[in-house]
Amino acid sequence: MDNTTTYRDAVREAIRKAMNEDGRVFLMGEDVGHYGGCYAVSMGLLDEFGAERIIDTPLSESAFTGAGIGAALNGMRPIVEIMTVNFSLLALDQIMNNAATLLHMSGGQFNVPLVIRMATGGGKQLAAQHSHSLEGWFAHIPGLKILTPATVQDAYDMVGLALADSDPVLIFENALLYNSKGTLDTNASALAIGKALVHKEGKDITILTYGINLFKALDAVEILQKDAIDAEVIDLRSLRPLDDETIMKSIKKTHKVVIVDDGWKSGSISAEIMARINEQAFYELDAPMARVCTVEVPLPYAKHLEDAAIVQVDKIIEMAKKVMGVS
Amino acid sequence: MELNLTQARDFYKQMLLIRQFEERCVELYSNQKIRGFLHLYSGEEAIAVGIMNALTLEDAVLTTYREHGHALARGISAKSIMAEMFGKVEGCSHGRGGSMHLFDSKTRFYGGSAIVAGALPLAVGMALADKMMKRNRVTVCIFGDGAVAEGEFHESLNLAALWKLPVLFVCENNRYAMGTALKLTESETEIYKKAASYKINSKQIDGMSVIDVAKAALRAVEDMKDGLGPVFLECLTYRFRAHSMFDAELYREKTEVQEWKKKDPLIVFENKLQEMGLWSEIDLKALEEEIKTTVDEAVIFAQNGTLEPIEDLEKFVYSEVSYG
Numbered sequence: 001m002d003n004t005t006t007y008r009d010a011v012r013e014a015i016r017k018a019m020n021e022d023g024r025v026f027l028m029g030e031d032v033g034h035y036g037g038c039y040a041v042s043m044g045l046l047d048e049f050g051a052e053r054i055i056d057t058p059l060s061e062s063a064f065t066g067a068g069i070g071a072a073l074n075g076m077r078p079i080v081e082i083m084t085v086n087f088s089l090l091a092l093d094q095i096m097n098n099a100a101t102l103l104h105m106s107g108g109q110f111n112v113p114l115v116i117r118m119a120t121g122g123g124k125q126l127a128a129q130h131s132h133s134l135e136g137w138f139a140h141i142p143g144l145k146i147l148t149p150a151t152v153q154d155a156y157d158m159v160g161l162a163l164a165d166s167d168p169v170l171i172f173e174n175a176l177l178y179n180s181k182g183t184l185d186t187n188a189s190a191l192a193i194g195k196a197l198v199h200k201e202g203k204d205i206t207i208l209t210y211g212i213n214l215f216k217a218l219d220a221v222e223i224l225q226k227d228a229i230d231a232e233v234i235d236l237r238s239l240r241p242l243d244d245e246t247i248m249k250s251i252k253k254t255h256k257v258v259i260v261d262d263g264w265k266s267g268s269i270s271a272e273i274m275a276r277i278n279e280q281a282f283y284e285l286d287a288p289m290a291r292v293c294t295v296e297v298p299l300p301y302a303k304h305l306e307d308a309a310i311v312q313v314d315k316i317i318e319m320a321k322k323v324m325g326v327s
Numbered sequence: 328m329e330l331n332l333t334q335a336r337d338f339y340k341q342m343l344l345i346r347q348f349e350e351r352c353v354e355l356y357s358n359q360k361i362r363g364f365l366h367l368y369s370g371e372e373a374i375a376v377g378i379m380n381a382l383t384l385e386d387a388v389l390t391t392y393r394e395h396g397h398a399l400a401r402g403i404s405a406k407s408i409m410a411e412m413f414g415k416v417e418g419c420s421h422g423r424g425g426s427m428h429l430f431d432s433k434t435r436f437y438g439g440s441a442i443v444a445g446a447l448p449l450a451v452g453m454a455l456a457d458k459m460m461k462r463n464r465v466t467v468c469i470f471g472d473g474a475v476a477e478g479e480f481h482e483s484l485n486l487a488a489l490w491k492l493p494v495l496f497v498c499e500n501n502r503y504a505m506g507t508a509l510k511l512t513e514s515e516t517e518i519y520k521k522a523a524s525y526k527i528n529s530k531q532i533d534g535m536s537v538i539d540v541a542k543a544a545l546r547a548v549e550d551m552k553d554g555l556g557p558v559f560l561e562c563l564t565y566r567f568r569a570h571s572m573f574d575a576e577l578y579r580e581k582t583e584v585q586e587w588k589k590k591d592p593l594i595v596f597e598n599k600l601q602e603m604g605l606w607s608e609i610d611l612k613a614l615e616e617e618i619k620t621t622v623d624e625a626v627i628f629a630q631n632g633t634l635e636p637i638e639d640l641e642k643f644v645y646s647e648v649s650y651g
Contacts, residue, residue, distance in 0.1 A: 052459060053459075057486070058482070058486070058489070060482035060485065060486065062448060062478060062479050062482055063447075063448040063451060063479060063482030063483045063485075063486050064448070064482075064486070065448070066445075066447070066448020066451070066479065066483070067448050067449070067451045067452030067455055067483075067486060068452055069448070069449055069452055070449035070450060070451060070452020070453040070454075070455070070456070070466075071452040071453065071455050071456040071459075073437060073449065073452070073453060073456075074387070074452065074453040074456035074457065075456055075460065076455075076459065076460075078452075093442060093445060093479070094445070097440075097442045097445055098440070098442075098446075098449060102437075102438070103643055103644070103645070103646065104643040104644055105423055105424045105428040105430065105438060105439070106420055106421075106423075106424065106428070106430035106432075106438065106643075107418070107419075107420040107421025107422070107423045107424065107430065107643060108421060108642065108643045108646075109420075109430050109432040110430060110432065110437060110438075111646045142644045143644055143645070145645075166645075167645050
């Protein structure tokens with residue numbers, strides 16, 4: 001158990017390492033300092049690095065996100081923490097109109113090496129203003145890169161990958177994953193941005209997923225095995241850019257696919273992936289593509305309703321069996 | 328500030344260049360050489376010239392979509408600005424920005440933002456970076472009176488004051504947010520008082536007087552470089568032309584425009600120079616001729632510019648090289 005750590009600690013370690021190695025890196029956001037971070041990710045960093053580099057901000061998402069962009073333009077490598085994904089909407093002007101466009105509007109003169117981390121996803125009975133999964137929605141925007149670490153290793157690696165990138169990178173951390181444990185090799189070389197990872201090989205059906213639903217998919221696959229269904233599970237890792245190559249390669253092997261998407265179905269990343277499979281690998285399909293998404297409702301408070309709204313293991317099993325033609 | 332003849336001639340020349348450049352843009356827009364939105368700076372020249380005079384090339388500038396004057400006064404060539412408006416590769420933003428998005432890394436000119444108040448948070452961050460890196464330079468952020476209604480204005484002023492950042496906030500109060508008068512949208516129309524409420528050193532000045540603006544800007548930059556935190560200048564001004572080329576100006580009286588034209592920054596400055604006995608030393612004819620040549624050459628340069636190949640359309644979305 002010595003080499004296991006929590007997702008939370010992995011993110012913190014990655015930030016600490018980056019701050020030790022590069023004086024341009026700093027962390028800014030609501031309650032990141034004295035409180036230790038809403039999800040305790042930055043606990044202890046204020047004592048270690050001081051208030052100049054672990055900056056508590058007022059509840060001004062637009063201004064401090066924009067300030068992160070400005071600092072990035074002016075030679076720094078800021079990490080902006082937005083407490084939860086719904087609050088990022090208050091900073092959407094800065095993310096969309098500035099971070100994603102400045103390089104282009106300036107004809108390539110000004111790039112924005114900014115990292116924005118935020119907590120995402122439901123499952124904690126936090127109702128309709130703290131629980132949504134908007135990563136697929138952000139992935140619509142050219143100029144941004146969208147990362148969705150699922151594993152402890154990626155929670156660690158993606159901070160470094162994002163900081164090394166010359167352009168704005170948004171990291172969506174599932175709030176329910178912060179306590180999850182996994183192995184971490186801090187010396188391993190990180191899998192690049194834009195590369196998906198085959199977590200479990202299989203020959204019968206491909207399950208494409210990202211974030212917390214990776215673990216639901218892996219649970220589903222174990223049960224499917226009892227029905228002699230050998231599923232392949234791919235963690236997309238990056239929603240923009242998408243790894244078309246890895247996706248199509250798997251489709252060409254299994255000829256069937258279920259996409260597990262934490263967002264709502266309409267205009268979702270799963271819709272985009274289906275369109276790409278249609279464009280690039282339609283004749284490889286032996287069955288209609290299928291998907292499991294969050295039910296199209298603002299997330300409710302009551303536990304039984306929230307559970308019914310979000311992705312669950314049994315929904316993945318049911319959809320995979322349907323695609324396989326077994327019941 | 329003691330104004331000598333060289334400086335007087337330079338101020339006048341810069342203001343006249345902006346005026347002539349903008350008037351030429353009107354013609355070019357009518358001839359459909361320039362397209363998109365076009366917002367002209369005529370009437371507000373004293374602010375750009377007075378502010379930029381206080382800066383070094385180390386300092387940074389962020390501004391709005393009515394920024395031709397700021398760009399010219401900052402030292403971006405008329406040629407590259409005109410080429411930008413013609414959508415040519417030789418433009419200061421490679422033809423990707425147009426009139427509203429002029430950028431130039433050489434003069435640290437960070438745009439050209441067309442989201443009202445959208446650049447204020449960036450200015451805060453740029454100044455934060457300078458402070459963290461102990462670089463003694465300032466960031467200037469120019470915006471209009473419309474920006475004060477935006478949340479980003481208040482959030483940014485608070486942060487700049489709280490963190491004592493070297494940001495010079497310059498509000499060009501031309502009395503109208505597009506076509507809606509300030510008095511119809513703000514409970515407090517004395518804008519500098521809003522900034523003062525954030526404990527920012529804040530002044531209201533005559534934005535039609537280049538000397539007043541230049542003096543205030545020099546003082547502000549000096550204070551900021553001494554580590555005294557942000558400064559806010561509310562510059563009272565007026566735009567002589569419509570908001571953009573699609574504005575019938577139904578919201579203001581012609582008599583009001585005429586009254587303000589009496590305060591034309593070029594006339595105000597000419598009168599001042601006459602008082603000081605410097606005006607007779609300036610060869611206006613030669614100056615006008617020189618500026619006409621500059622603008623003519625800019626138009627020719629823009630016309631002869633290159634259209635970017637369509638194959639390059641998807642460039643500049645992500646960095647092609649690592650700036651690491």
